[in-house]
Amino acid sequence: DSGATLKLKPETHDFGQVVATKDSAPLTITVTNKSRTDSVTFASIVAAETFSIQSDKCSGAPLAPGRSCKVEVVFHPLVTGKVSDPKALTFTDSAQxxxxxxxxxGQGTVGGFI
Structure with missing residues (x-):
């Protein structure tokens, strides 16, 4: 393991109300390597059910000291009701x-009829 630590921003996010079976607007999560000397390698970045990763600019290459990368995630409720997941997005990596x-x-809501 490296001596690096990662800072995620934001650490929590509420997507608000999203019509069930539709995608929310994407949320950008900025991942910053707080180390001055050690790079961080990502083993996996996984979104829980009802959330999905729309773009992942972190996987595939080590994150150099002091650098940041971004992951975009969307909320895709399959049913109506409140969703709260403290482990909705999990980064597994070489950081301490x-x-x-x-x-x-987020909250899945009933869509209107056109």
């Missing part, structure tokens, strides 16, 4: 504080 988690919330 691995795994890091982002808590995501």
């Amino acid at each position: 504080n691995s795994p890091q988690r982002v808590e995501l919330d």
Whole structure:
């Protein structure tokens, strides 16, 4: 393991109300390597059910000291009701504080008819 630590921003996010079976607007999570000397390698970045990763600019290459990368995630409720998941997005990596988690919330709502 490296001596690096990662900072995730934001650490929690509420997508608010999203019509069931539709995608929310994407949330960008910025991942910053707080180390001055050690790179961080990502083993996996996984979204829980009802959330999905739309773009992942972190996997595939080590994150150099002091650098940031971004992951975009969307809320895709399959049913109506409140969703609150403290482990909605999990980053498993070589940093000291691995795994890091982002808590995501949202509420699936009934869509209107056109």
